[in-house]
Amino acid sequence: xxxxxxxxxxxxxxxxxxxxxxxxxxxxxxxxxxxxxxxxxxxxxxxxxxxxxxxxxxxxxxxxxxxxxxxxxxxxxxxxxxxxxxxxxxxxxxxxxxxxxxxxxxxxxxxxxxxxxxxxxxxxxxxxxxxxxxxxxxxxxxxxxxxxxxxxxxxxxxxxxxxxxxxxxxxxxxxxxxxxxxxxxxxxxxxxxxxxxxxxxxxxxxxxxxxxxxxxxxxxxxxxxxxxxxxxxxxxxxxxxxxxxxxxx
Ligand code: NAP
Numbered sequence: 001x002x003x004x005x006x007x008x009x010x011x012x013x014x015x016x017x018x019x020x021x022x023x024x025x026x027x028x029x030x031x032x033x034x035x036x037x038x039x040x041x042x043x044x045x046x047x048x049x050x051x052x053x054x055x056x057x058x059x060x061x062x063x064x065x066x067x068x069x070x071x072x073x074x075x076x077x078x079x080x081x082x083x084x085x086x087x088x089x090x091x092x093x094x095x096x097x098x099x100x101x102x103x104x105x106x107x108x109x110x111x112x113x114x115x116x117x118x119x120x121x122x123x124x125x126x127x128x129x130x131x132x133x134x135x136x137x138x139x140x141x142x143x144x145x146x147x148x149x150x151x152x153x154x155x156x157x158x159x160x161x162x163x164x165x166x167x168x169x170x171x172x173x174x175x176x177x178x179x180x181x182x183x184x185x186x187x188x189x190x191x192x193x194x195x196x197x198x199x200x201x202x203x204x205x206x207x208x209x210x211x212x213x214x215x216x217x218x219x220x221x222x223x224x225x226x227x228x229x230x231x232x233x234x235x236x237x238x239x240x241x242x243x244x245x246x247x248x249x
Pocket of ligand 1: 038
């Protein structure tokens with residue numbers, strides 16, 4: 001299908017690489033006017049712009065630390081000022097600072113909670129205000145299967161991702177009557193720079209726990225985001241969609 005997001009204004013956090021980069025590209029290829037928020041610009045922005053333009057879409061980078069209230073408010077307001085409205089938000093930015101809990105610094109705890117969870121609150125707060133007024137819009141938050149199952153060495157990360165699930169369901173209930181849908185995606189093991197850091201031996205062990213027998217691609221998570229931001233999911237809200245090869249079933 002083509003043009004699923006034709007002329008839709010979409011905001012994607014953490015769009016410079018990995019899953020977010022794939023979401024930006026897919027949304028633009030579907031005709032979306034995509035704004036992505038990250039601290040650095042994606043590699044080869046010109047090639048991305050050409051791909052987007054060929055499909056009738058566009059891609060704009062806004063420099064923003066999504067854990068910073070002022071920067072987020074400024075970034076979202078600038079999108080609304082330029083584009084007039086926002087149809088879809090994907091809260092995707094995230095980081096890890098792994099370690100056993102008794103050795104974890106408060107700084108590593110806070111960095112992960114602020115970047116992964118508080119950012120979704122900050123972005124959604126300002127975007128949802130506008131969506132509610134228009135009585136239309138959708139928000140997709142990127143959680144993780146470890147937000148459901150837990151994972152040793154990732155208390156901060158799992159807590160942030162479990163928080164995303166509670167946030168998603170609560171916000172979905174708050175805004176449903178105003179025509180705004182809120183859902184989450186819980187990816188499993190996806191090949192990005194985040195999982196590059198995992199030692200090869202641990203990766204092989206992890207793979208053996210995946211029923212589909214392989215790791216996932218960022219494009220496979222982007223496809224789920226497209227579904228949740230398009231009319232195809234018009235009767236879906238408060239849902240947590242696992243994209244994990246069956247890992248956490
Ligand atoms: P990635 O390749 O490391 O990309 C992370 C993205 O987040 C980058 O674009 C980065 O951009 C952005 N980001 C990080 N901190 C930021 C900040 N303070 N402000 C703005 N942007 C920030 O990771 P990924 O694997 O694609 O992960 C994307 C999302 O999927 C994350 O929420 C992650 O937790 C989740 N996830 C990933 C997996 C997996 O297996 N890969 C599994 C489950 C869930 P800049 O550095 O340019 O700011």
